[in-house]
Amino acid sequence: MMGPVLAACLLIILSTAWISQANGALCKKDGGVCTCNDKTKSVDCSSKGLTAIPSNIPVDTDRLELDYNKLSSLPHTAFHGLSKLTLLSLQGNKLQALPAGVFDQLVELDELYLRQNQLKSLPRVFDKLTKITYLDLEGNKPQSLPEGVFDKLAELKTLDLNNNQLRRVPDGAFDYMSKLNRITLNDNPWDCSCNDILYLAKWLATNLERHAGANCDQSSKAVLEITEEEAAEDCVYPNTTTAIPTTIITTLASSNDDDIPELPVPQENFQKFLGYQEPDHLPTQPQCLMSISGYLGLMMSLVLTSAAILYVIHFLKKA
Missing domain, CATH: 1.10.287 (Helix Hairpins)
Structure with missing residues (x-):
């Protein structure tokens, strides 16, 4: 038996x-690979060399830290299902872009840290974060902000935008953040020769208690001191991501077919030409x-x- x-x-x-x-x-x-704390509902995946968001993060997680990894992109579903998050930290990675809808389900989020990445643009991905009070975007590479990017952040109290590549902001960029009490805008190459700097100049001058100041790129003069006479030009900024250098156009137009040099094609562009796309989620x-x-x-x-x-x-x- x-x-x-x-x-x-x-x-x-x-x-x-x-x-x-x-x-x-x-x-x-x-x-x-991560450390979890059941009592605080926190998950710490910092400094693990991750190239993708770990799977199976508990749905009741309150704090998620993914600092100092090797994340260069995020799928738009990266944080779906984590609706209880109040803190998300992604600082010190290599993120170059934020896909549409990536934060849409984080309706309880209070703090978001994106500093020290490689973000070249800031699309309108914050609209659903209506409870957020702290947004850290320091140390990235956007040259401009889209209209309305912060319009839904009525509860925001702190906004860090220093040490970026910002040259201007759209009219009304900060008008809807009624509870904002601290904003950092220093260490940006503000273009004070163009008249679209005037909104920022007037906003800074009338909100002295909210900021630490910002200086023009062409001089050490404070942006808030710029007058309409000094910023009289109507500047048009080229789209650096799609513009073709005029030297290349001129060379190709004036050359015979036999004289056109063979230009090297970057591997990533060749893959895109063939229709290859990176999958949304790559395992670490x-x-x-x-x-x-x-x-x-x-x-x-x-x-x-x-x-x-x-x-x-x-x-x-x-x-």
């Missing part, structure tokens, strides 16, 4: 192991290792389970 009992026990043990492998644990206590190296070990464990479990079943059948036939 011990044969069937042992076989049944073996089946239970193997089933438990298989379920554990299939669930794919996230936190260090379960063999994952620790995740890959965990997945491989999970598959091996699953296969081993299935083999042992099959052997146990065959053993039970064989035993019953003999009985």
